Amino acid sequence: MGRTITPVRVADVTIGEGAPTIIVPVTGRTPEVLREQVAAVAGRADVVEWRVDFFHAADDHDAVRAQSAALAEQLQGTPLLATCRTSDEGGEIEIDDDAYADLTVALAESGSVHLVDVEYRRDRSAVERIVAAAHARGVAVVASNHDFDGTPPKDEIVARLRQMQDLGADICKIAVMPRSTGDVLTLLDATRTMHEEYAERPLITMSMGGLGVVSRIAGQVFGSAATFGMVGTASAPGQIDADELRSVLEVLHRAG
Template sequence: MNPVRVKDVVLGEGAPKIIVPLTGRTGEALLEQVDAVAPHADIVEWRVDFFDDLPAAVDQARVLADALGSVPLLATVRTSNEGGEITIADDAYGDLTVALAESGAVDLVDVEYRRERRVVERICESAHARKVAVVASNHDFDATPPKNEIVARLREMQELGADVCKIAVMPRSRADVLTLLDATRTMFEEYADRPLVTMSMGGLGVVSRLAGHVFGSAATFGMVGTASAPGQVDVTELRSVLGVIERAG
């Protein structure tokens, strides 16, 4: 396993890291959220797709980085295809994500790995040239794919050169949650050479957010105020449960 270090946080070593999203639509709202989120997060994710002024995104990223100080910043442009707030063409998506990676303000960028391949590769190359970690991601809000398909997607992300491989799926049954957890275990034990982040969404999947690290997930998402995805748990409660599991182990 090759852990990923962003500032003083190491993904893939020790306890699972807690990532908390910012979803403010204005600069003022984002800074208010930073004050509430930063004390509780190992990594802060800025959901850029919620922001109302995308042409100002790079400047806003710098403001957020200054406000966060030593807390790493993950920039995510989540598109409507994967449950996000905006619809955007591949080239425009690439331009925005590359600009964020090149801004000097962010420590990680999220890349929807099923976008057009040349765009994904361009983002990865630009980010790595500036020592910004790449989180390749895939979100299925309709269902939970079979175990072998989940593993195949994670392996493809790894082969693309992402530093962290992330998948989120929607369960329709208890068995679906087990499918996600077992796919995580298999990927972690048999194929992964870098950190994984996996989750089953919604109420059924909450257990994966609380105990996913037992199966190999290196991080989980918590919330302060507004959730950015179904099933996110309040960060204070989340950290308490993670502590119980860690002490028991």
């Protein structure tokens, strides 16, 4: 049995209860492309992730706030997760810690987003400033870490997730790159251990690439509360079409 997990409720979606939440990213560089992508995603995602690092005006806070408002209006209540993924963790933007914090705080305070992603290994004071600002506005924090170089040992994965939780994250997320099927098992076993022994918040874990697809499908068995699907173009290696993903997740949820 797992520990008692505090679910995260955003709009009409509860992350950490029932079947896994399906999150679908949109990566358009312009408002026009983003509108097309959101129209394609409509009804196929529980949460939409806006990858702000792809946006052509990511360094303009007024433009970012205006775009987040436009997305929220188009989504008509579907929760919006705002993510600025930096180049250090596989994203599209190079940005220093202060600018990263300023941008993420602006998103958290925009009134248009329900969750913000925070790379927990950024400067500690920057992370703490983001968490405090988000929570002051009732915005949930997804603390994240992405390891494209490989899969750390099980104890290290667990330690990173515990550190995220200690920082006050509402959801703790880690994605790692497998070099073998054993690495996929390491990620899944780390998820199980975290879920059963330490977790107080929902977890999102995944092993990336083709080898790791099983973790995106069956992560719920081990304690992962959400998974990322795609509509159109993937934003990370190994993402599965959102409709196919939902079909498989529903089968597994009923069987469980």
